[in-house]
Amino acid sequence: MVLGIAVAVVLLVVAGIFGKLYLDYIEQPGKGPGEQPVAQCNLSSGLRQLARVSSFRLAIPPATARTMKHSSCVWEQTAGKDGKDTRGLRIHVYDYRDANRTRVRNLEQAKGTYTSYAKSPVISDRGRPLEGTAEEATFVLPSGGKADLTEVDLVARKGEVVHLIAYFGHDKGLFSNSEFPTADAEDVVRKVAEELVAEQPARNSPTQN
Numbered sequence: 001m002v003l004g005i006a007v008a009v010v011l012l013v014v015a016g017i018f019g020k021l022y023l024d025y026i027e028q029p030g031k032g033p034g035e036q037p038v039a040q041c042n043l044s045s046g047l048r049q050l051a052r053v054s055s056f057r058l059a060i061p062p063a064t065a066r067t068m069k070h071s072s073c074v075w076e077q078t079a080g081k082d083g084k085d086t087r088g089l090r091i092h093v094y095d096y097r098d099a100n101r102t103r104v105r106n107l108e109q110a111k112g113t114y115t116s117y118a119k120s121p122v123i124s125d126r127g128r129p130l131e132g133t134a135e136e137a138t139f140v141l142p143s144g145g146k147a148d149l150t151e152v153d154l155v156a157r158k159g160e161v162v163h164l165i166a167y168f169g170h171d172k173g174l175f176s177n178s179e180f181p182t183a184d185a186e187d188v189v190r191k192v193a194e195e196l197v198a199e200q201p202a203r204n205s206p207t208q209n
Contacts, residue, residue: 035057037073039201052085087168089188095160096109113157118155149168150185151168163193
């Protein structure tokens with residue numbers, strides 16, 4: 001009798017543990033639908049589906065004065081819409097088109113920002129060039145991080161505008177999380193860069209050459 005009760009208690013505990021693991025496994029991460037995307041960080045619906053992100057948040061709005069305009073945007077998951085595996089997308093836009101009175105100076109500063117990200121060992125020491133996305137583009141692969149996290153960064157420059165893009169996440173498992181294929185992350189980042197560069201909004205005010 002006592003043995004039977006003990007076995008039943010053990011089975012209930014085990015069932016409770018596995019039940020919680022399963023609920024955590026099927027739980028879909030994310031929040032609400034987010035804000036209306038700004039033009040400099042907007043993505044097509046097809047690319048949002050590919051990246052599994054649909055909730056937008058403007059973390060840092062660009063300055064309104066005549067200066068370099070830095071926008072920091074975050075694409076996150078919408079709960080119940082983007083799947084159970086965690087994904088996130090960060091976009092930094094450095095727009096120098098209204099920073100100075102001459103385009104030459106704007107271009108110099110944009111190239112300087114691109115170079116600092118493309119070669120900086122703080123972000124990565126394994127950057128490699130990427131052809132066909134912009135005037136200059138380089139994958140910047142993080143040199144460290146969590147063992148179960150995939151992250152791929154890309155810096156791209158077209159004219160006086162620089163984009164720094166990071167796509168990251170992991171696949172959920174019943175007992176532990178795991179990385180997802182780096183090639184998939186690179187594909188998303190490349191396509192994000194292509195869209196952002198192609199849809200780059202016009203400058204706000206004229207500059208001299």
